[in-house]
């Protein structure tokens with residue numbers, strides 16, 4: 001079992017591993033960001049019966065298709081399980097299954113299904129009929145997908161470019177960030193206590209497959225009891241994390257002079273704008289839209305070179321603390337998978353909270369384009385935020401506000 005190259009999410013994979021291990025399967029867990037060569041070499045060396053891949057970010061979908069193609073090329077025929085929130089039956093049917101004809105790729109959307117799927121695939125008396133059903137299901141999904149794709153109208157690129165989002169640059173002067181280049185922060189700047197104020201607990205419950213919004217979930221008729229117990233355990237661990245400083249949060253922010261050149265964004269080394277530092281190639285939407293809606297590209301939100309306006313782009317990276325891995329491993333070594341997953345799920349909340357806090361500091365202070373903003377911690381109200389940033393600012397490397405994920 002492995003989380004594929006480029007992807008660090010492993011909570012789901014670990015849950016599946018625990019569930020299968022409880023049913024007497026032996027799991028070889030290769031961890032996260034695992035390159036295909038290592039997966040296939042281990043499968044060969046250990047003579048495994050099944051390979052399981054996990055992936056939660058969009059690029060992992062391509063990586064999984066790549067693993068399937070490599071399995072075909074190298075003559076594997078064992079089942080390939082595909083899991084993780086971004087994967088889907090349609091993607092498996094359309095992009096992965098056709099690449100692996102010697103064996104069978106199977107999408108498993110939930111840990112609770114993993115045992116049934118694995119046993120159906122490994123038992124000689126059920127294997128053939130199970131695979132037959134899967135193949136019939138995938139053929140149906142692929143045909144429905146092909147029909148839906150054929151019904152979508154896509155514009156030629158030149159027409160999509162004509163329909164770009166065109167802000168009124170003549171009447172807008174982009175604010176200049178308070179610094180250019182990068183600036184680093186560590187736990188002397190941002191304490192764990194401070195980050196707790198920015199916690200959004202709802203995704204924490206999702207991590208445990210408890211669906212519902214916090215705090216209402218604590219009183220939910222069906223899930224309330226489990227949610228309350230989990231929350232209590234989380235509070236106890238959180239107290240220790242903060243008091244004993246288990247994690248050391250760190251962050252880097254950066255701002256660079258930038259101009260849009262068509263669909264691309266050119267970054268300059270400094271404000272003289274004489275030397276190019278990098279180019280971001282942004283994609284333009286090409287689906288045909290109704291009601292005069294624009295076909296946007298991220299470049300539309302940066303002042304074009306020919307406008308003569310000095311604009312900038314910014315980015316940031318945060319970590320709750322790289323100590324998380326060693327701490328989770330310590331629990332795992334003591335056969336305490338529950339605490340290992342809890343420690344990771346809380347580290348995840350710290351990372352998200354830090355992204356929230358850093359984004360706020362950038363908006364209000366380091367870039368200062370929303371210095372009049374009045375949102376309070378834990379109030380990630382997209383409506384209010386987008387009015388503040390209305391139409392002219394997309395803060396790139398942050399994850400909290402939908403369209404921001406593009407970098």
Ligand code: B12
Nearest residue numbers: 007008009010011012052054057058083084085108111207
């Ligand atoms: C926790 C989390 C993190 C944690 C991960 C901690 C960890 N140790 O795993 C941290 C903070 C590190 C993180 C980082 C990032 N994340 Co994140 N993260 C999440 C979050 C909130 C929950 C994921 C999770 O654990 N779900 C619960 C588990 C149990 O579900 P699951 O993995 O789907 O697993 C179940 C099934 O899918 C299945 N399954 C899973 N794997 C397998 C494998 C097999 C073999 C089988 C059979 C079954 C199976 O069984 C599991 C149990 O039922 C999701 C949002 C969400 N609600 O999904 C975003 C999310 C996945 N992250 C996202 C992003 C963008 C990122 C970052 C790129 C952010 C950034 N800009 O830096 C980075 C990733 C960097 C990288 N290169 O990977 C996006 C992905 C969007 C996309 N489509 O690309 C999401 C969807 C959030 C969002 N809406 O923007 N993230």
